[in-house]
Amino acid sequence: MNKIKIVPIYFPQFHAIQENSEWWGEGFTDWANVKSGQPVFEGHHQPRVPLNNNYYDLSKPEAIRWQIDLAKTYGIYGFNIYHYWFDGRQMLKVPKEHILHHKEWDIKFALNWANERWTTRWEGTKDKVLIEQTHEPSIEKWEEHFLYLLDFFRDDRYIRIDGKPIFTIYRPHLVKKRDDMIAYWQKRARESGIDGLYMIAVKSSEWASMDILDSFDACMHFQPFETVNSPAMLGKSAGLYRLLRRLPEGMLNVIRSLAKNARKTYRIYDFETVCRNMIDSDIEKEKRPVFPSMFLEWDNAARYKERATIYQGCTPERFEYWLDRLCQKTMASANTEKIIFINAWNEWAEGTYLEPDTRSGYRYLEAVKRCSEKYGGT
DSSP, rough: OOOEEEEEEEEOOOOOOOHHHHOOOOOOOOOOHHHOOOOTTTTTOOOOOOOGGGOOOOTTTTHHHHHHHHHTTOOOOEEEEEEEEEETTTEEEEHHHHHHOOSSSSSEEEEEEEOOOGGGGTSSOOOOOEOOOOOOOOOOHHHHHHHHHHHHHHSSTOOOTTTTEEEEEEEEEGGGTTTHHHHHHHHHHTTTTOOOOOOEEEEESSSSSSGTTTTOSSSEEOHHHHHOOOSHHGGGGGHHHHHHSOOOHHHHHHHHHHHHHHHOOOOOHHHHHHHHHHHSSSSSGSSSSSEEEEEOOOBBBBHHHHEEEEEOOOOOOHHHHHHHHHHHHHHHHSSSEEEEEEESSSGGGGGGEEEEEEEBBTTHHHHHHHHHHHHHHH
8 A cells, every 4th residue: 555655845945045045135035024924913923934944045055954864854755946947037947956966955846837827926015927938939048948947856855756857847727838848848858768757737726727737647736726716615706716717827927916915915715724625625526636734823014014814723633634534535536646735844934834943843743653653655
């Protein structure tokens, strides 16, 4: 019987890069947002403070080695690392390249192409495009991207399913000529001595069309958004939401910007309600195998201030309860590979992180370890 493998999503925005220094100030990293967090109501847990004030710098190998040692101690199988690629231009590449080059580091890993354009929206201010994501549909661009990825795919530590390196795409619907690109990569993988790629589409809301999955082997339900945007939680709004999903992406970006700017106060979701709907969802409705994910104390007030989205009610104990339930559901599924992704390892500015902080210490990691040991994760 296959065992549960717990794979948190890894956010690399904790080292300075030239572009961020130009946009936000010299030496900017996401720690600046984390430190600026302020409560928006009485009892609100802001700012989030790392245990021992460990505001690490991911350009330093010792910081990543600390993360790896911590992850291994607490039953983490590997990291799913965000990969920022803009038709040949890369951002925040240092952490994953440190891991690639340090073969002695004992950690499994895979890449998750965060293929959205970069705007000021993530920081909570008026939308301005910083880097456009064009997804140029040319063999030259596909080849350039594949050749960069090849060294990662060939690494013995890279996470595989059925002998194939997994590759996750965060916004699959944005990729132009998506099926042609994946077919080209599959061909190049086989030519490079790899059995092929195991492609995973990330689902954050209902698909505009199920055809999106045609060239993918599986999908990941990205929480809490996949559940919050599901018909079960949208209720009467589900039909309108489904129609909006079919609009061109440019039009959707305008609608999102208008909706965000129209909000004047924070929005609260109940953690228990979201988790209950997540567990009750029918994963068999997808055309492909589903890899679930779990989330923690989502709270992006550090970025969005008074217009934050906050999931209330998560504690280490309730997180462990729902993670255990998700492990049970995953063990009972038809999937031969039992991976559970966690959002996230270190999304500090969005309040969802396993790393220790001054309030919960190591309790979230201890919860992961108990579930990992119970269901044979490592």
